[in-house]
Amino acid sequence: MDISVVVPTLNGREELAGCLDALTEQVPDAEVIVVNGPSADGTTGMIRDRDDVSILVEIADRSVTVARNAGIDRATGDVIALVHQSLSVESGWADAVRDGLSGTAQAITGPTHQQLWAGMTTETEETRTIAGRDVTYFNPGNVAFDAEVLEALDGFDEYLNVGSARDFAHRMAASEYGVDWSTKMCVSREFEADGGIAETDWNWKYRSLAYRLVKNYNVRPTVVRRLLSHAIGDAKDALVDVVRGETTPSQWLGNGQDVFGGVGSGIVDGVRARVTDRTLRRNPNGRSARADRAVTVYDWR
Known part of the structure; x- marks a missing residue:
């Protein structure tokens, strides 16, 4: 089972370096694809100086949805994972991915361990029933898919600047694709108290x-x-x-x-x-809708 890992990034050079270090340590045989938005913090130079990134895709869009699709476009693994730039995969992550996708599920997700001053926090599985349809949401910064599912659903809907991962969960449920939760598929992030509070749009x-x-x-x-x-x-x-x-x-x-x-x-x-789009995939703004996402591609495979 070959794993491709897509890491969207935007002005997160230091966080990204930690993410890549963890992937190199825990999943050394993975195809690592970094999709860099218009970063202005030297991210491109940092990545080009490393020898553990398979592909660097430069895009002009600031949308994480576009970044995900741009990475999926170039992934060759039969499993494609998405990992957030600020997260580090933990020991056992790769085994959890392989075990989770060896059964009936088409996607596997897991918790984020976040270090707080008072201890450690994490998430739990989230499911909803909407109009009789059971939807299991996934952690968009820590999820792995059977590549055939991403192909069948044409990736993520680029109309959505926010919420494209939850939309994908709805579309997976419509096509009866399963999402499993594994407590062993862990990623971690140290809580930063001085990061400020983002205003809601x-x-x-x-x-x-x-x-x-x-x-x-x-x-x-x-x-x-x-x-x-x-x-x-x-x-x-x-x-x-x-x-x-x-x-x-x-x-x-x-x-x-x-x-x-x-x-x-x-x-x-x-x-x-x-x-x-009257099909079950419900994705008129998916991967196939455009072919101009990448501005520059560095392929070191």
């Missing part, structure tokens, strides 16, 4: 959510209920921030407008995507 969060729900399930009561449930929950949480004085009422109202605008755009585009 409310428009894109709800545009993505509405798009993938409508695209995969059509406009139905279940979809409307899920959208409302998410919006009401976020509105309540944000209102607490207003009461605490951490944000202003005008900001709260502005975020609400972004949510409604995102939902509207997502529904319209989701319907259009559903009509455009």
Whole structure:
């Protein structure tokens, strides 16, 4: 079983170096493909100075979805894994991948161990039932697929700047592809307390959510209920921030407008995507839609 590992990166040279070191140690026979967005931190030079990267793909897009597809385009393994630039695979990771994909599952995923001051935290398996369909989500920074599944579903939907991994999980479920969770397929990350808090792009969060729900399930009561449930929950949480004085009422109202605008755009585009691709793969913006992702490719195989 040959493993290709795709590592999307953007301005993360130091984190990426640790990720690559771990892959070299734990999966020395893997085909390692780094897909570099328009980084400005010397990532390209660092990678070219190493001898453990098989392919470096330079892209102009800042989208992780495009980076994933660009890496998949050049992977030759019968197993293709995605690993986040800030994560390091742990001992036993490769065996867990091979064992997990030797059975009936077409994808295998596992937890991220994150070091906190008070100890270690990790995730657990996440599943949902939507419109009678059982969906198992995967850790997008630590997952491995049977390459035939990525081919059958045409990779990731590049309409989505965020949420393309969850969309892929919905599409896998529609085609009855299985996702297994293995506690032995571990990656680790040391928690950085001074990294700041990323602001939520409310428009894109709800545009993505509405798009993938409508695209995969059509406009139905279940979809409307899920959208409302998410919006009401976020509105309540944000209102607490207003009461605490951490944000202003005008900001709260502005975020609400972004949510409604995102939902509207997502529904319209989701319907259009559903009509455009009526197959179970539901991917009108997949790998086959374009061939110009790579700006430069360094192939050292």
